[in-house]
Amino acid sequence: MLDYKKDSKLALLILKNLNFLILLYVTCVISYCLKGIIHESSGLSFINKITNLPLAYWKFPIIIISLYISELFLMSLNKLNMFQNIIRLCFEIIITFLIVYLIGFSYTGIILLVLAVSIDFIPKFKWRVPLLIGFCLIYLVSEYIILSLNSEIITFNVFIEYFQNDTRLILTGILNILSSLNLLIFLIYIILVVRSEYDEKEYILSLNEKLNNANEELQEANTQLEEYSKEIVKMTETRERNRLAREIHDTLGHTLTGIITGLEACTALIDVAPEATKIQLKSIIEVASQGMTDVRRSVSALRPDRLDKFDLKKAIIKMVSEMRDVTNADINLEINSELKNFSNEEEDVIFRIIQESITNSIRHGKADQINIVIDTQNNYLQINIKDNGIGCKKIEKGFGLHHMQERLNLLKGQLYFNGDNGFLVNAKVPIRMAEADT
Numbered sequence: 001m002l003d004y005k006k007d008s009k010l011a012l013l014i015l016k017n018l019n020f021l022i023l024l025y026v027t028c029v030i031s032y033c034l035k036g037i038i039h040e041s042s043g044l045s046f047i048n049k050i051t052n053l054p055l056a057y058w059k060f061p062i063i064i065i066s067l068y069i070s071e072l073f074l075m076s077l078n079k080l081n082m083f084q085n086i087i088r089l090c091f092e093i094i095i096t097f098l099i100v101y102l103i104g105f106s107y108t109g110i111i112l113l114v115l116a117v118s119i120d121f122i123p124k125f126k127w128r129v130p131l132l133i134g135f136c137l138i139y140l141v142s143e144y145i146i147l148s149l150n151s152e153i154i155t156f157n158v159f160i161e162y163f164q165n166d167t168r169l170i171l172t173g174i175l176n177i178l179s180s181l182n183l184l185i186f187l188i189y190i191i192l193v194v195r196s197e198y199d200e201k202e203y204i205l206s207l208n209e210k211l212n213n214a215n216e217e218l219q220e221a222n223t224q225l226e227e228y229s230k231e232i233v234k235m236t237e238t239r240e241r242n243r244l245a246r247e248i249h250d251t252l253g254h255t256l257t258g259i260i261t262g263l264e265a266c267t268a269l270i271d272v273a274p275e276a277t278k279i280q281l282k283s284i285i286e287v288a289s290q291g292m293t294d295v296r297r298s299v300s301a302l303r304p305d306r307l308d309k310f311d312l313k314k315a316i317i318k319m320v321s322e323m324r325d326v327t328n329a330d331i332n333l334e335i336n337s338e339l340k341n342f343s344n345e346e347e348d349v350i351f352r353i354i355q356e357s358i359t360n361s362i363r364h365g366k367a368d369q370i371n372i373v374i375d376t377q378n379n380y381l382q383i384n385i386k387d388n389g390i391g392c393k394k395i396e397k398g399f400g401l402h403h404m405q406e407r408l409n410l411l412k413g414q415l416y417f418n419g420d421n422g423f424l425v426n427a428k429v430p431i432r433m434a435e436a437d438t
Contacts, residue, residue, distance in 0.1 A: 004192050004193075004195040004196035004199055005192075005196040005200075007192050007196075008189055008192035008193050008196055011185055011188050011189040011192055012116055012117070012189055014185055015112075015113050015116055015182065015185050015186060015189060016072060016075070016113060018178070018181065018182050018185060019068070019109065019110050019113050019182065020065075020068060020072075021178070022107055022109065022175070022178045022179070022182065023064055023065065023068055023099065023103070023107070023110070024061070024065065025174065025175070025178065026064075026103050026106055026107055026156060026175065027060045027061045027064045027065070027103065028061060029156070029159065029160065029171060030057075030060050030103065030156070030159045031057040031058065031060045031061055032057075033057075033159040033160060033162040033163075034056075034057035034060070034159070035057040035058075036162050037162055060102075063102065064099055064102060064103065067095050067098060067099050067102075068099060068110075070095060071092055071095045071096065071099075071110075071114075074088050074091055074092050074095075075092065075117045089114075089118055092114050092117070092118075093114060096110050096111055096114050103156070104154045104155040104156060104158070104159075105155065106155050106156030106157075106175070107156070107175065107179060109179050109182040109183065109186075112182065112183065112186040113182075113186075115186075116186060116189050116190075119190070119193060156172075156175065157172065160172065255287055255288060255290070257327075257359045257362050257363040258284070258287045258322070258323055258326040258327055258362075259284050259287060259288055259326070260363075261326065261327040261328075261329075261362055261363075262280055262281075262283060262284040262287070262326040262327060262328075263284065265280055265327075265328055266280050266281060266284070280326075283322075283325045283326050284326055286322070287322055287323075287326045290322070307344075307347055307348065307351060311339070311340075312339045312340075312342060312347045312350060312351065313335060313338070313339045315351060316333070316335070316339075316350075316351060316354055316374075317333065317335075319351070319354070319355060320333045320354075320358070320372070323358055323362075327362055328368075329361075329362055329367065329368050329369065329370060330368060330369045330370070331358065331369075331370045331372065332369075332370070332371045332372065333372045333374075334371075334372065334373045334374070335374045335375075336373070336374065336375035336376070337374055337375050337376045337381060339374070339381075342429075345410070345411070346411060346429060348407075349407040349408065349410075349411055349413075349429065350381065350383065350429060352404070352407060353383060353404055353407070353408075353425070353427050354372060354383065354385065356403075356404055357372075357385040357404075357425045358370060358372075358385070360401075360423070361385070361387035361389055361423060364389070364392075365387050365389020365390055365391065365392075365422065365423050366389050366390055367387035367388050367389030367390075367422065367423070368388065369387065369388045370385065370386070370387045370388075371384075371385070371386045371387075372384070372385050376431065379430065379431050380413075380414075380428040380429060380430060380431060381428070381429040381430075381431055382426070382427075382428055383425070383426070383427040383428075383429070384424070384425070384426050385424070385425040385426075386422060386423075386424045386425075387422045387423050388422045389422050389423055390422075391419040391420060391421060391422050391423050392419030392423060393419060393420070395417060395419050401417070404427075408427060408428075408429070411429055411430060412430055413427065413428050413429045413430060414427070414428040415427050415428075
């Protein structure tokens with residue numbers, strides 16, 4: 001595809017160079033004629049043909065080329081505002097008329113160059129029409145001046161009378177060819193500018209069409225996003241209900257297991273050791289109170305009370321100690337990891353796995369000895385819980401084991417259990433942060 005904007009700039013550059021060549025040609029011919037007239041002592045006959053004296057022959061090229069270079073400098077000024085451009089255009093017109101006047105209106109094509117440059121810096125079409133009309137008037141005025149001052153203007157044809165007829169025809173033909181070429185390039189430049197603007201408008205229209213299509217796609221995506229958001233809300237509500245169910249199950253199950261086991265012990269002790277029974281009942285009351293607190297906090301979607309009061313390690317030790325006191329079970333806890341830098345969600349899962357495992361061992365396994373080992377291995381926090389209970393040959397996941405698995409799945413962890421000899425729970429929680437260094 002043609003780049004009309006780039007081609008129009010190239011045409012404008014050719015137009016500037018061509019005008020420089022034409023002015024250089026005209027001034028050199030005039031200077032040569034004046035010099036020849038002076039040296040051949042034919043100046044008297046030349047003066048009789050003219051009404052005013054021309055410039056010295058050596059001044060012609062210097063003054064004309066200097067004026068043209070000044071005009072090119074003005075044309076090269078960029079980043080001007082509209083007012084500054086108008087001032088610049090006025091100076092260009094003044095310099096142009098001065099050049100045209102000095103060469104006796106022999107060449108007026110430089111007016112087309114000024115028009116071309118003016119079109120380039122005026123972006124709006126509504127301002128270009130008055131500009132074109134204005135330059136047409138300027139061109140007509142210049143023609144009027146040529147006609148009205150015909151007897152006072154020393155034209156190119158007057159100067160070249162110094163040569164023979166054949167030479168005059170050649171020189172005039174060269175000037176006419178260059179002037180025609182200047183007009184042709186000007187027309188090409190105008191066509192390229194119009195074509196460039198047409199393509200730019202077409203490009204803008206295509207962008208608008210793409211933008212409209214993008215807006216439609218965006219609206220459709222927004223509609224889909226709204227539907228997806230509604231689904232996410234439903235999923236979040238379901239997940240939250242399940243989480244609360246797990247929290248309540250873990251808390252109530254753990255607490256009620258401790259209370260039942262403690263009451264059973266009280267029943268056996270009440271006749272033979274009333275004081276020991278009182279102590280046992282006080283422990284049961286504390287566990288029941290703590291369980292009630294945890295249930296309330298779970299309903300409020302908060303963490304276990306112990307994890308708010310203590311760090312993870314101390315919370316586990318506190319929970320195991322309370323369970324040991326209430327149930328009289330021999331619970332051995334060995335923690336070989338610092339248990340630091342876990343997120344709140346990870347701490348909740350670790351705490352609940354240990355709590356649920358102890359509860360299941362005592363409630364379902366009838367165990368009186370539980371060994372818990374927590375350590376770090378291969379970027380996993382390993383939790384091993386082994387009891388001496390009745391075990392389970394055929395393991396069916398109840399609410400506790402099911403939600404224990406759910407919790408670990410959310411963290412991309414692993415869960416293994418075995419009921420052949422007592423009951424074994426092995427849980428692995430990925431270590432994602434700085435705790436990997438412990």
